[in-house]
Amino acid sequence: MTSYLLISPLLRLFQPSFGLPPESRTRKMVFKVAYKSQASMALTELSKDKPANKQVEAHVAQFRQTLTSVETELAKQINYLTQVSTGQAHEGSSYNSQKTLQMAMHRLDHAKTRVNELEAIKNKHIQIMQQHQLQKQQGMQQQPQTL
Amino acid sequence: MAQSAKQPQGREALLKSYNKRLKDDVKSILDNFMEIVKLGMVEDETQIARMTQVEEINFQMQVRSANMVRAAESLMKLVADVKQYLILNDFPSVNEAITHNSTIFKTKSLEADQKLMALRDDMASDLYELEEEFYSSIYKEK
Numbered sequence: 458m459t460s461y462l463l464i465s466p467l468l469r470l471f472q473p474s475f476g477l478p479p480e481s482r483t484r485k486m487v488f489k490v491a492y493k494s495q496a497s498m499a500l501t502e503l504s505k506d507k508p509a510n511k512q513v514e515a516h517v518a519q520f521r522q523t524l525t526s527v528e529t530e531l532a533k534q535i536n537y538l539t540q541v542s543t544g545q546a547h548e549g550s551s552y553n554s555q556k557t558l559q560m561a562m563h564r565l566d567h568a569k570t571r572v573n574e575l576e577a578i579k580n581k582h583i584q585i586m587q588q589h590q591l592q593k594q595q596g597m598q599q600q601p602q603t604l
Numbered sequence: 605m606a607q608s609a610k611q612p613q614g615r616e617a618l619l620k621s622y623n624k625r626l627k628d629d630v631k632s633i634l635d636n637f638m639e640i641v642k643l644g645m646v647e648d649e650t651q652i653a654r655m656t657q658v659e660e661i662n663f664q665m666q667v668r669s670a671n672m673v674r675a676a677e678s679l680m681k682l683v684a685d686v687k688q689y690l691i692l693n694d695f696p697s698v699n700e701a702i703t704h705n706s707t708i709f710k711t712k713s714l715e716a717d718q719k720l721m722a723l724r725d726d727m728a729s730d731l732y733e734l735e736e737e738f739y740s741s742i743y744k745e746k
Contacts, residue, residue: 557710
């Protein structure tokens with residue numbers, strides 16, 4: 458006998474949006490999702506004309522295992538929070554060292570500006586000297602012509 | 605003092621509510637899924653007409669799948685809430701992040717100062733030579 462289950466709406470339900478990406482080392486929330494989710498695979502198998510019962514049971518067991526692991530991980534995090542949290546706000550900051558770095562960068566910028574000014578002065582003097590040399594050369598060239 | 609006594613109670617109640625939400629959502633997902641799988645069982649002898657039974661199964665499946673989606677969304681909301689609570693109240697990791705940032709900032713400011721000192725030393729040595737050159741030339745009289 459064919460089953461009267463309508464699988465397609467359910468298959469849409471268990472798409473990859475069901476899961477979340479893992480978090481950092483200390484705050485690890487793990488939602489393990491396969492490309493084709495285990496629930497949809499179980500129901501797909503069940504909807505066939507001749508479903509393989511073992512396959513269905515395997516998928517259902519996998520789904521239960523995944524759900525249990527999700528519950529365990531979340532419970533671990535909540536348990537960790539009960540031990541660690543105080544209810545008070547954390548008033549620490551890294552502003553001190555941040556300000557020190559900002560001042561060091563400011564010093565570097567200042568030094569850079571002064572060095573650039575020095576280079577501009579050097580270039581200006583080089584230009585003046587080149588002009589003098591050109592004028593001297595032109596003067597020396599004119600003198601032999603008059604002679 | 606009354607506020608500080610209230611805060612642990614508020615914190616404990618909040619964490620208990622997280623635990624309850626977690627258990628309820630996971631139970632809802634699992635129960636509804638198992639019921640959906642049980643709907644696949646075909647009964648030959650029924651007291652109601654076949655089409656009525658089909659409609660009933662269809663409706664039940666839609667309701668249970670909607671329940672599963674609701675529970676999953678609620679679970680994801682719970683994860684977001686727990687993440688937020690962790691960011692605000694997980695003092696060891698916040699301390700670690702602050703220490704790490706402070707170390708990086710201090711290292712960078714030390715590097716910047718070292719480079720500045722090296723530049724100063726180079727310029728001082730060049731300036732020494734330039735001064736010697738200048739003061740022994742005709743231009744110092746101008």
